[in-house]
Amino acid sequence: MKREGTATILHADLDAFYASVEQLLDPSLRGQPIAVGGGVVLAASYEARRCGVRAGMAGWAARRLCPDIRFVGGHFREYQRLADEVMQVFNDFTPLLERVSIDEAFLEVAGAVHLFGPPGRIAAEIRGRVRSEIGLAVSVGVARTKHLAKVASRVAKPDGVVVVDPSREREFLAPLPVGLIWGVGPVTQARLAGRGIHTIGDLAGVSSPILQQMLGTASGTKLASLSANIDPRAIETTRKAKSIGAQAALGARPATRAVVTETIGYLTDRVSGRLRGARRAARTLTVRVRFTGLRSVTRSMTLAAGVSSTVTLTEVAIQLVFQALADHPGERQITLLGLSLSNLIEEPPLQLELPLALPDERLRPGSTVGSARWGVDRSVDAIRDKFGRAAIGYATVVFSGVDRVPEEFRELAEHAGP
C-alpha cells in the first residue's frame, strides 16, 4: 500500500549521552561499565546496560547487578556544552530543528535535500560529523512522521541509522513491542499485555473504541491513530514552557515549620527567579509533599491574578504545604518537597519596564516595586480570603545544607526540557 508523503523527518538521539561524555573525557572509562550518579543511576554506559543496569535504578541495585560498575561524578557543564555543539551541527543542515531534550532533536529536512541529498544521506552525514568533530555516537531515525522517526531511532540504537520507507511502515512496525511507542510505559504495557497485545502489529488489530475503553479516551484515540500511522504533529521550533518547578529530596526530616519554611523558601527563590526571567507570572501554585514510603500528595491553588513576587509565592506555598500536612496527621516525616508554577501568563505590559527581576525585590520582603504591588496585593487578598488574615507571614530564604544535589545538575535539568 502506497502512502502519501515522503520520509523527511529525522529523529537524532545521542547514545547513552551522559555516560558517553564521561567516557569521552576520561579514556580509561572507555569499554567499562560505568554509571553517572550515585544514589540513583542517571545514565549507564552500554557496557553497564548489558548487565541490566538502567537509568533511574537505585545505586545499590546497579552494584548488585554489576559488581564492576564504576560510578562517576557528572560533569554537567560539559554535557550542556557538548550537547549544544551537537545541536549546532544539526542546525547546519536545517533551521527546522525541534530540540526535545538535552540530547535529542527532530529535524525537518524536506528543504535540505537539494543541498545535501536524500534524507538517508543527511542522516549519515550528521552521524559522521558528530562522531568526528565531537566524538559522540548519535543514532538517527528517518521517517514520514515524528512518531515513526522516534521509533526508528530507538531501533537504530546503538550507533546506527534506520530509514523507514513510507510504503513499508506497517511491516516495519508490526513486530515491534508496544513499549517502543512514545507514551506507552510500564502501566499501559501491562494493561495491553493483559489483553494479549504485545506488538504494534497486535495493536493494529484492535478498534479505536476498544482501546479507548481500555486506556481512556485520549490514550486510546492516540494509540489507534498511531498504529494506523497517522501523526499530524509538525516540527515546533519554539515552544513556551507551561509550567516551571523545582523540588528537593530531603532524606527523611520531621515535618516541622522550620523544615518547611526553609525548604520552600529555597525552592521559591529558585523558581520565581526563573519565572521573572521568562517575563511570566503564575496563577496556579502546586506543592508536592512526599512522605516516607514514597506516598505523596499535592495541594494547589489558583489565584485571581498572576504572581511573580518571591515573597508572595513563598507565603502561598507554605500555606499549601501546611494544608497537606494537616490533611495527613499520621505522617511525621517528609522526604521531599516540590513546587510547581503553572497557568503562566505574560506579565502585563505595564510591568515590563519595571525592575521586577532585580534582586532588590527579593531582598526586601513585603515590599513591591511600582505597580507590581497591584498584582501582588490582589493575590494576597485571595489568600487571606481563603486562609484568614493571619495566614501571611515572612519567610527566610535560606536553605541550609540539606541540598545534596549539585547545583550544576539542577541547572542542567532546567535547560534540558523543551
Place this chain on the structure above:
DNA sequence: TCTGGGGTCCTAGGACCC
C-alpha cells in the same frame, strides 16, 4: 535497602453558570 530533578498530558469529580 526504595531513588533525582525537570517537565507534559490526561482523568475524574465538583462548583458554578446559563
Place this chain on the structure above:
DNA sequence: TCTGGGGTCCTAGGACCC
C-alpha cells in the same frame, strides 16, 4: 417547585518522558 444539558474552571492524582 428539585429537574435537563452543556460548558468552563479548579483540584488532586497518576502515567509518562528525558
